[in-house]
Amino acid sequence: MRTATCAPFTGETANSGEHQTAQCQARVLYADTDGMGMVYHATYLRWFETGRAHYMRIRNMPYSQVEKSGLSLPVVEAHAEYLKPARYDDLLEIKTKVADVGRAQVRFEYVICCGGKELVRGYTRHAVVNPNGRPTRLPETLREALHGPPGAD
Amino acid sequence: MRTATCAPFTGETANSGEHQTAQCQARVLYADTDGMGMVYHATYLRWFETGRAHYMRIRNMPYSQVEKSGLSLPVVEAHAEYLKPARYDDLLEIKTKVADVGRAQVRFEYVICCGGKELVRGYTRHAVVNPNGRPTRLPETLREALHGPPGAD
Amino acid sequence: MRTATCAPFTGETANSGEHQTAQCQARVLYADTDGMGMVYHATYLRWFETGRAHYMRIRNMPYSQVEKSGLSLPVVEAHAEYLKPARYDDLLEIKTKVADVGRAQVRFEYVICCGGKELVRGYTRHAVVNPNGRPTRLPETLREALHGPPGAD
Amino acid sequence: MRTATCAPFTGETANSGEHQTAQCQARVLYADTDGMGMVYHATYLRWFETGRAHYMRIRNMPYSQVEKSGLSLPVVEAHAEYLKPARYDDLLEIKTKVADVGRAQVRFEYVICCGGKELVRGYTRHAVVNPNGRPTRLPETLREALHGPPGAD
Structure with a gap:
């Protein structure tokens, strides 16, 4: 298991990192x-x-609101790499990034750290599904929220 | 923690035990x-x-069928007493009994054993709820299934 | 299911409530x-x-520290009453109280609320166990921490 | 989400399939x-x-026995693709295969099916770790058990 310091997401500049x-x-x-x-x-x-x-949530687009609009974002792929173990009572930092927003899917990336050390890296890929359970196009408002900076509230 | 052998439910005669x-x-x-x-x-x-x-299920009344009829049996109370710990890879015996079937609720009792020793005892109490989420009367067919012996199939 | 407002623990005065x-x-x-x-x-x-x-933790006696001292507090009884359901994305308030500190056991009580409504009430009872897994006396420092007010830090 | 029938693992002949x-x-x-x-x-x-x-277990090498020998096989990578959802009360078939046994790691592949339809595919990769938590070589007996057919008992 390699040990890694809890760096920002690979290839991420300070600016884009703050945004996404x-x-x-x-x-x-x-x-x-x-x-x-x-x-x-x-x-x-x-x-x-x-x-x-x-x-x-911090982009003023909580997932419960997405659902109220009739859409859901089921996980269609999940991946995790375990570099170091977390233990009872550890206080973990969970860093989340939107890595890709496609026509009808979204990919989130995650880094979980503790005490400045990376423990786990992973991603989830999500379809965009309408109330009939059919894949559908990502609405523009949701796309903008996912791409944008945290909201003002 | 008291140690107990994995006895039948308290006060249960062999006959009623087989039935319920x-x-x-x-x-x-x-x-x-x-x-x-x-x-x-x-x-x-x-x-x-x-x-x-x-x-x-073994009374030919799987819970999924109860749900298809529009009813649900949400847990309104749960209780457990932990007598001895179970460990990784233990093969547990789960013994379930219907302890009480009221007008609009059901109570199940459980004993979980391993290697002839009782590990955990508990119960759950369930309301009977209609599709609007209101308490309702237990249908007679369900009452009979709960009280009766395992089915023939 | 009865509806209850999210009151303080029964019989609790404002003062003792703040402490425990x-x-x-x-x-x-x-x-x-x-x-x-x-x-x-x-x-x-x-x-x-x-x-x-x-x-x-807020009494400066995190459970991980209890374990470092060689003791553990396994759950020997758990109980919950479900009054109203919580749903996805609800923000829950978890209120915890030490209800009883015996010679060799501790009892915690819990009320879980949402939007000022009580959803679930329950308790857990814990033994005090030494490194050999034997019940043991609750150390005085732990007893005082459990009984006392939150710490200063 | 593509629909797939619950085929054997890709590239698997009937014979090797039975073995692994x-x-x-x-x-x-x-x-x-x-x-x-x-x-x-x-x-x-x-x-x-x-x-x-x-x-x-069916190769007479239950994981609890591996642990008794002082080794553990922690998950260092996990992956899943979700093709179709499983629902309450579904009876799932879990098909497991050893895909790769390296010098100091093992990879398992999984297909989960229901009613002849593939629902989820995935894999886990495991390190071989000694009692000090250090990567170590896979013992020959374990390698043989992982590669071999189910045991006789």
Whole structure:
């Protein structure tokens, strides 16, 4: 397992990084750990969701609002690389970035750090689905919110 | 913590026991354990659900069928007593019993054992709710299925 | 299901309440919900852990420190009453209180509210266990921290 | 999302398939679903663990035995593609294959199907770690068990 310092996303300039990232925290519970004494690997997907929800919320486009408009963004692909383990009571930094916004899909990237060290990297890819469960085009307002800086509120 | 052998439910005669109980198994995954090296206490509520679903299925009344009829049985109370810990890879016996079927609620009781030893006892109490989310009367067919012996198929 | 406003713990005076309670928040993720469109009942036990950990941390006695001293506080009983459902994206208030500190056990009580309405009430009872897994006496420093007000830091 | 029939692993001949695959089942609980009415995406990583544990158990090399020998196989990478959703009460087929056994790592592949349709494909990559948490060489007995056919018992 390679050790990495908790750098910004690869290839990200300071400016674009400010625009298209969000950062929040999570504290490791016993509920998150497993019998090896470290965080169970599937738990990180939950924190990816925490990061993604936070990213959208601070752009004044909480995911619950997307759903009220009749759309959903189901996960169609998920990936995680585990570099170092997190342990009970660790305070984690969850960094989320929108990596790609396509015609009918979105890709988020995540870095989870603790004490300045990268623990886990990953991404999720999401389809855009209408109320009938059919793939559909990403609405312009949602595209702009995903691409834009955090909101003013 | 008291140690108890994995006895039938208290006050249960052999005959009634056969009628109103169900037994199934679960293998402990790492996903179920926590950093103390034993099963996380909330995981047992999941196995209670496993037991409850199994109880209803073998009476030819799977919970999915109850839902198709428009009713749901949300948990309104849950209780668990933890006597001994389960550990990774343990093969658990989940014993489920219908303890009470009221006018508009049902109570299931559970005993989870391993190697003939009782690990956890508990119960869940369920309301009967119609499609508008209002408490409603338990239909007679469901009452009979809950009270009756496993089905023939 | 009865509806209740999010009152302080029963029988609690303003003063004692300030001393022996803690309050924190949790945002409902999709990970916490189930196919009925509301929070899965076992998820609340996780938030009880969140509340308990917060209660101890703000008294400068994080649970990880208890463990470093060689003791653990395994859950030996858990109880929850579900009054109203929480839904995706709800911002929950988790109120935690130490209800009883015995010679060798501790009991926490929890109320989870949203928008001023009580959703779930419950408690957990914990043994005090030494490194050999044997019940042991609660150390005086831990007893004082549990009984006392939040710390100064 | 493409629809695929539940074919054997790509490029797998009938013979090698028999040798290096395992199949088991899981029934979808409410605990596994989310408020979108389908299985929460992280739950599949749990079923990957179910498949992996089953694969090793039927080769008379349960993971708990690997641990007793002092080794562990932590997940260092996980990937999943979600083709179609699973829903409450679905009976899933979990197909597991050892895709690669390296000097100090193992890769498992998974296909989860329901009713003959592929729902999810994925893989996990595992390091081999000694009791000090250092990467170590895969023991020959474990290599043989992973490569071999199910055991006789």
